[in-house]
Amino acid sequence: MCGIAGFSVNASLPPGLTERYLHAMGDAIAHRGPDATSLWHDTQFAMVHRRLSIIDLSAAGTQPMRSPCGRYVIVFNGEIYNYQILKQQLLEQGAVFNTQTDTEVLLKLFQRDGKDCLTHLNGMFAFVVWDTKLKQVFMARDRLGKKPLYYYHTNQCFAFASEIKALLKLPFVPKQIRQDAVKDFFFYQYVPDPKTIFAGLLKLPPGHYLHFSLTDKVLPQPTKYWRLKFKVNGQRSSGQIQEELTALIDDAVKIRMVSDVPLGAFLSGGVDSSAVVGMMAQHSATPVTTCAIGFASEQFDEVQYARQIAERFATSHHEFTVKENVTDSFEQISRYFDEPFADPSFIPTYFVAKLARQQVTVALAGDGGDESFAGYSKYVVDQTEHGLRQRIPAAIREKVFPSLARLAGLSQATPFRKARSLLTALATSSDEAFFVTNSFFSAELWQYLVKGDFAISTADYRPSEITCARYQEADAEDHLSRVLYTDINTYLPGDILVKVDRMTMANSLEARAPLLDYRVVEYAAGIPSSLKLHGKDKKHILKQSLKTLLPEDILYRKKMGFSVPLSQWLSKELRPSADRLFYQADSGLAQCFDMRKVQQLWQRHLAGEHQFTQELWSMLVFEQWWQHYMTDSNIADNKVVV
Numbered sequence: 038m039c040g041i042a043g044f045s046v047n048a049s050l051p052p053g054l055t056e057r058y059l060h061a062m063g064d065a066i067a068h069r070g071p072d073a074t075s076l077w078h079d080t081q082f083a084m085v086h087r088r089l090s091i092i093d094l095s096a097a098g099t100q101p102m103r104s105p106c107g108r109y110v111i112v113f114n115g116e117i118y119n120y121q122i123l124k125q126q127l128l129e130q131g132a133v134f135n136t137q138t139d140t141e142v143l144l145k146l147f148q149r150d151g152k153d154c155l156t157h158l159n160g161m162f163a164f165v166v167w168d169t170k171l172k173q174v175f176m177a178r179d180r181l182g183k184k185p186l187y188y189y190h191t192n193q194c195f196a197f198a199s200e201i202k203a204l205l206k207l208p209f210v211p212k213q214i215r216q217d218a219v220k221d222f223f224f225y226q227y228v229p230d231p232k233t234i235f236a237g238l239l240k241l242p243p244g245h246y247l248h249f250s251l252t253d254k255v256l257p258q259p260t261k262y263w264r265l266k267f268k269v270n271g272q273r274s275s276g277q278i279q280e281e282l283t284a285l286i287d288d289a290v291k292i293r294m295v296s297d298v299p300l301g302a303f304l305s306g307g308v309d310s311s312a313v314v315g316m317m318a319q320h321s322a323t324p325v326t327t328c329a330i331g332f333a334s335e336q337f338d339e340v341q342y343a344r345q346i347a348e349r350f351a352t353s354h355h356e357f358t359v360k361e362n363v364t365d366s367f368e369q370i371s372r373y374f375d376e377p378f379a380d381p382s383f384i385p386t387y388f389v390a391k392l393a394r395q396q397v398t399v400a401l402a403g404d405g406g407d408e409s410f411a412g413y414s415k416y417v418v419d420q421t422e423h424g425l426r427q428r429i430p431a432a433i434r435e436k437v438f439p440s441l442a443r444l445a446g447l448s449q450a451t452p453f454r455k456a457r458s459l460l461t462a463l464a465t466s467s468d469e470a471f472f473v474t475n476s477f478f479s480a481e482l483w484q485y486l487v488k489g490d491f492a493i494s495t496a497d498y499r500p501s502e503i504t505c506a507r508y509q510e511a512d513a514e515d516h517l518s519r520v521l522y523t524d525i526n527t528y529l530p531g532d533i534l535v536k537v538d539r540m541t542m543a544n545s546l547e548a549r550a551p552l553l554d555y556r557v558v559e560y561a562a563g564i565p566s567s568l569k570l571h572g573k574d575k576k577h578i579l580k581q582s583l584k585t586l587l588p589e590d591i592l593y594r595k596k597m598g599f600s601v602p603l604s605q606w607l608s609k610e611l612r613p614s615a616d617r618l619f620y621q622a623d624s625g626l627a628q629c630f631d632m633r634k635v636q637q638l639w640q641r642h643l644a645g646e647h648q649f650t651q652e653l654w655s656m657l658v659f660e661q662w663w664q665h666y667m668t669d670s671n672i673a674d675n676k677v678v679v
Contacts, residue, residue, distance in 0.1 A: 039069060039070040039086060039087055039088050039089055039100070039112075039113070039114045039115075039199075040063070040066035040067070040068075040069030040070045040086070040087035040114065040198075040199045040200070040203070040542075041084070041085070041086055041087075041100075041112040041113070041114045041163065041164070041165065041197070041198065041199050042059070042062040042063060042065075042066065042084070042085050042112075042196075042197065042198035042199065042203040042204075043059075043062075043082065043083050043084035043085060043112065043165060043167075043196065043197055043198075044058065044062075044082075044083055044194065044195065044196035044197070044207060045081055045082045045083065045174075045194065045195045045196075045251055046193065046194045046209065047192075047193050047194065047251075048193075049080075055078050055083050056076060056078075058083070058206070058207060059076045059078070059083055059084070059085040060074075060076070060085070061206040062085055062198060062203040062204075062206050062207070063076075063085040063086075063087050063203070065198075065200070065202045065203040065205075065206055066087055066198065066199055066200050066202065066203050067087055068373075068542060068543055068544075068545055069087050069089065069114075069199055069200070069542045069545070070086070070087025070088040070089045070545075071087070071089065071545050072088045072089055072090045073087075073088040073090070073099065074086070074087050074088070075088070075099050075100060075101060076101075077101035077103070077110055079169060081172060081251060082110075082167045082169075082174075082251075084101045084110065084112045084165070084167065085101075085112075086099075086100035086101055086112045088100065089398070089545055089547065090297075090298065098136050098137070098138040098140060098141075100112050100113060100140060102138075102140050102141060102144055104144055104145075104148055105133075105135075106148075107169065108148075108168060108169055108170050109144060109147065109148060109166055109167070109168060109169070110166070110167045110169065111140065111143065111144045111147070111164060111165070111166045111167075112164065112165050113139075113140045113143055113162065113163075113164040114162065114163045114164065114184050114186075114199055115160055115161045115162035115163060115164070115179065115183070115184045116139060116160050116161055116162070116547070116549065117139040117142060117143055117158055117159070117160040117162065118159050118160045118292040118293060118295070118554075119157075119158070119159040119160070119292065120139035120142040120143070120160075121295075123142050123146060123157060123158075124142045127142065127145050127146065127149070130149075132145050139160075143158070143162075143164065144166075146158075147166055147175070151175075152175065152177075152246055152248060152260075152262070155177055155246060155262050155263075156262070158179070159292075159554065159555065159556070160179060161179045161181075161183035161184050161549070161550075161553075162177070162178070162179045162184055163176075163177070163178050163179070163184040163185060163186035163199065163241075164176065164177060165186075165197055171250065172250055172251050172252065173248065173249065173250045173251075174195065174247070174248070174249055174250075174251070175246065175247070175248045176188070176197060176241060176246065176247045176248075177241075177245070177246035177247075177262075178241045178242070178243055178244070178245060178246075179243065179244070180243060180244045180263040180555045180558075181243050181244070181405075181525070181529065181530065181534070181553050181555065181558065182230075182242070182243025182244070182529070182530030182534055183534050183538070183550065183553060184199075184538065185199055185200065185240070185535070185538060186198075186199065186240070186241040187199070187200065187201050187204060187233065187238060187239065187240055187241070188204075188238075188239055188241060188247070189204055189207075189210050189237055189238050189239070190239075190256055191237075191256075192254070192256075193209070194209050195251070196209075196210060200375055200539075201233060201235065201238060201375035201376065202375050204238060205375075205666075210237075210238070211235070211236070211237055212235060212666075212667070213235060213236045213237070214234065214235065214236065214628075214667075215232060215233070215234060215235060215236040216491060216494050216495055216629075217232070217495060217498045218232045218233065218234050219234065219377075219491075219495075219629060219659075220483070220495045220498060220500055221500045221503070222234070222376070222377045222379070222655070222659065223477070223478045223483065223652075223655055223656075223659075224472075224476045224477060224478050224483075224500040224501075225476075225477070225500065225503075225527075225528075225531065225532075226378070226379035226380055226477050226532065226651075226655055227376070227377075227378055227379070227380070227531045227532045227535060228376050228377070228531070229503050229527055229531045230242045230243070230530065230531065231259070233375075233376060234375075234376040234377060241259055242259060242261075242530075243526070243530045244261055244262060244263035244264070245259040245260060245261050245262065246259065246260055246262055247259045247260070248260070263555070264512065265512075265522060265525060265526075265558065265559065265562055266512040266513075266559075266562060267511065267512060267513035267514070267515075267518035267519075267521075267522060267562045267563070268512070268562070268563060269514075269563055269564070269565050270563050271565075275568065275578070275581070278564060278568065278578060278582075279578065279581050279582040280582075281560070282557075282560060282561075282564075282578070282579070282582045283582045283583070283586075285554075285556055285557055285560055286312065286316065286551060286552065286554075286557055286582075287316050287319075289551035289552070289554035289556065289557055290313055290316040290317055290320065290401065290551040291316075291320050293401055293549040293551050294317060294320055294321070294401075296398070296399045298397070298398035298399060299326070299396065299397040299398055299399070300326075300397055300398070300399040300400070300401070301325060301326030301327060301328060301353075301393055301396055301397035301399070301400050301401075302314050302317055302325060302326070302327050302328070302352075302400055302401040302402070303327075303328055303329075303389055303393065303400055303401070303402045303403070303548075304327040304328065304329050304343045304346060304347060304352070304354070305329065305339055305342070305343055305403070306329070306339050306340070306341070306342025306343035306344075306345065306346055306591065307339075307342070307403065307591075308403075308406065308412075308576060308579065308580060308583065308587065308591065308592055309403030309404070309405075309406035309407070309412075309552055310343075310346075310402065310403030311342075311346045311403075311587050311591055312403070312406075312579075312583050312586060312587060313401050313402070313403050313551055313552070314327055314346055314347075314350055314352065314401075315346070315349075315350055315583075315586045315587060316551075316586070317401060318350040318351070318352065324351055324352050324353045325350065325352045325353070326352065326353045326355070326393075326396045326397050327343070327346075327347050327352040327353070327354045327355070328354075328355045328356075328357075328389055328392045328393040328396065328400070329343035329344070329347075329354070329355070329356050329357075329389065330356070330357055330358075330359060330385045330388050330389040330392070331356060331357070331358045331359070332358065332359050332385075332601070332602060340356050340358075342591060342594070343356070344356075345588075345591065346587075346591065349588070353396075355392055355393075355395075355396060356392075357388055357389070357391075357392045359384065359385055359388055359601075363384070363606055363610035363611060364610050364611055364613060364614050366384055366387070366388075367384065367611060367614065367661070368614060368661060370383065370384060370387045370540070370543070371383075371658065371661050371662065371665075372665050373539045373540070373542075373543045374535075374539055374662065375666070376662070377655075377658055377659045377662045378532075378535065378536070378539075378658065378662075379477070379651075379654060379655040379658040379659075380532050380533075380536055381601045381603050381606075381654060382536065382601060383536045383539070383540055384601060385601060386536055386537065386540040386541075387540040387543060387544070390540050390541045390543070390544040390546050390548070391544045393544075393546055394544040394545060394546040397546075398545075398546065398547060399546070399547045399548075399549060400541070400546060400547070400548050400549070401548075401549050401550070401551060402537065402548050402549070402550050403550070403552060404533055404534070404537060404548075404550040404552065404553060405529070405533075405550050405552035405553035405557075405558070406552045406576065406579060407576070408521060408524045408525050408528070408529050408533075409521065409525070409552065409557065409558050409561035409562070410561055410564075410569050410575075410576040410578065410579045411517060411521060411566070411569040411570040411575055411576060412575045412576040412579075413575070414575070415474070415475055416517065416520065416521075416570055416575065417570065417573050417575065418474060419470075419471055419474060419475075419517075419520060420516075420517065420570060422459065422462050422463060422470060422474065423467055423470075423516050425463055426462075426463055426467065426470070429463065458473065458474055458479075461473050462474050466505075467508070467516055467519075468501075468504060468505040468508035468509060468519070468523075469501055469504075469505060471504060471508065471520055471523065472500075472501040472504040472505065473501070476500075476501075477651050477652065477655060478652060478655070482652060485634060486629075486630040486631060486634050486635065487629055487630060487631075488629065488630060488631045491628060491629040503527060504523055504527065507522065507523040507526045507527055508520070508522070508523045511523065515566050517566040517569070517570060518562070518566055521562075521569075522562075525558070537550075564578055580592045580593070603650055603651070603654055604647045604650045607642060607650060607653060607654060607657070608642070608643065608647075611657070612643070614657065614661070615639060615653070615657050618657060618660040618661060618664065619632070619635060619636055619639050619656070619657070619660070620636065621660065621664065623668060624660060624663075625659060625660055625662075625663025625664070625667055626656055626659060626660050626663070630656070635656060638652070638653060639653060
């Protein structure tokens with residue numbers, strides 16, 4: 038696990054400036070790789086690597102790594118879990134290795150197969166290869182987007198990095214807000230790929246590569262090399278599926294336990310993390326190290342369930358309770374996100390990563406099960422809405438329901454809010470409805486708050502276009518499969534995996550997710566939807582598969598997720614920050630919203646009307662991000678200058 042960055046400019050730089058740029062970029066992401074920093078450059082291309090040593094701790098594994106022939110140079114962030122199998126195949130073909138690293142295996146595989154090397158990889162990765170002979174750049178990201186890769190490309194320059202903050206160190210990378218991305222953020226609570234919050238800066242989407250020459254006149258578009266297909270294999274019985282699924286997940290866990298440094302697991306006490314820990318225990322000769330986070334509020338505390346699993350599998354268990362200094366934590370932790378990011382569970386994720394790092398360098402996690410096996414409550418709601426949509430005549434839904442929804446007005450009282458959401462969802466198409474039901478801002482609230490030129494410039498843009506495009510492109514026949522495909526291609530990489538990557542890397546900890554092994558994801562896509570969401574039983578087939586491993590009360594207890602007492606935090610611990618930021622003189626929110634209306638919503642919240650909790654939180658997050666990244670005096674604006 039590491040941090041990578043680099044650049045190329047169509048002009049010669051003064052002596053020493055290339056190294057200064059590289060050091061500045063590397064220092065910006067030092068938390069991703071505190072063990073070592075290394076530079077490489079020729080007259081046209083420059084790369085820096087920050088190393089967190091996991092496999093082959095010797096200096097032989099140093100990156101950027103150059104092929105023996107000298108033609109290719111690679112920087113790589115991630116882990117290739119099947120690298121030993123690939124290495125053996127290469128050895129049989131006459132390859133010679135100088136290290137024990139997966140990086141060298143990847144480099145030799147690229148030498149042999151070029152872009153087709155991607156089809157052989159099982160892992161999480163983002164890497165860039167510079168071809169010194171053809172003057173070409175090849176960059177790729179893993180199938181599901183576990184590792185990040187950002188880039189900036191014009192006819193004059195190219196730059197890439199694991200995090201945006203490294204790109205912002207370069208004087209030729211602008212820092213201009215992309216307005217449609219701001220609108221996306223408030224509706225999704227993150228900025229979906231390939232956009233970033235900055236105009237001109239892009240995310241390489243999951244499952245894509247980018248291959249181009251520095252002499253190309255036309256800027257290239259990323260190429261998709263992997264697409265998830267929901268093709269049901271009707272020949273398998275439920276029992277056969279359970280047996281095959283268990284074996285596949287067990288293998289995914291086993292290959293992720295290869296490490297030259299201490300290894301443990303995150304444990305929430307939910308189905309997914311409990312299954313991972315249980316399978317780890319079966320493959321470990323010593324007690325598995327587990328870490329759990331709790332809250333002082335019993336409503337959000339799940340440590341009792343984590344403790345139950347820890348006792349069942351005799352783990353070396355560690356716990357931490359989040360109960361104070363939330364304000365300081367929020368302001369400091371949020372700085373690791375280079376874009377506004379409003380999933381409040383990033384705070385406990387940071388603390389569980391911090392706790393784990395005190396014990397281990399690698400931690401396995403349960404991420405991915407909900408998206409593949411329909412584990413969220415929203416899927417039950419969506420199926421209910423979809424069923425109603427099928428039964429109520431379109432003429433009634435499309436002509437009558439919008440008027441009824443408008444009668445609910447802007448009231449955020451729970452009955453009105455739910456009625457408005459349901460009526461709006463029923464009045465539209467299935468894909469649009471999934472967006473409406475799961476948006477964090479309503480169109481009415483956006484119109485109420487947005488102002489001036491920002492309102493005009495974003496008036497014709499609909500964030501739902503992203504959800505609808507993914508839904509429509511899904512290679513699936515039923516609605517639930519299309520919804521799962523949509524989440525796997527939006528919410529999973531844009532929210533869940535960003536959160537886990539930034540919070541673990543903030544603590545120089547590597548996180549591995551067995552349920553996001555692409556083989557597990559592909560297998561799950563071939564399971565009939567009725568076995569995933571069985572009535573109201575979420576993750577039905579996965580639970581059935583785990584009955585011999587986990588107790589019934591863990592498998593079938595009510596899912597809490599990584600919830601936080603957000604309303605309480607806003608009213609108490611975070612109130613000083615909100616009071617300051619919502620009345621900031623150089624407010625970023627004032628660029629797009631009527632601040633008098635924002636302040637009115639805030640006062641209503643303080644008066645006990647907590648219906649706008651998530652919306653106010655997202656505005657607080659946006660303002661905190663703005664003050665850190667967009668104000669002139671901030672460290673994030675300190676570019677390297679000649």
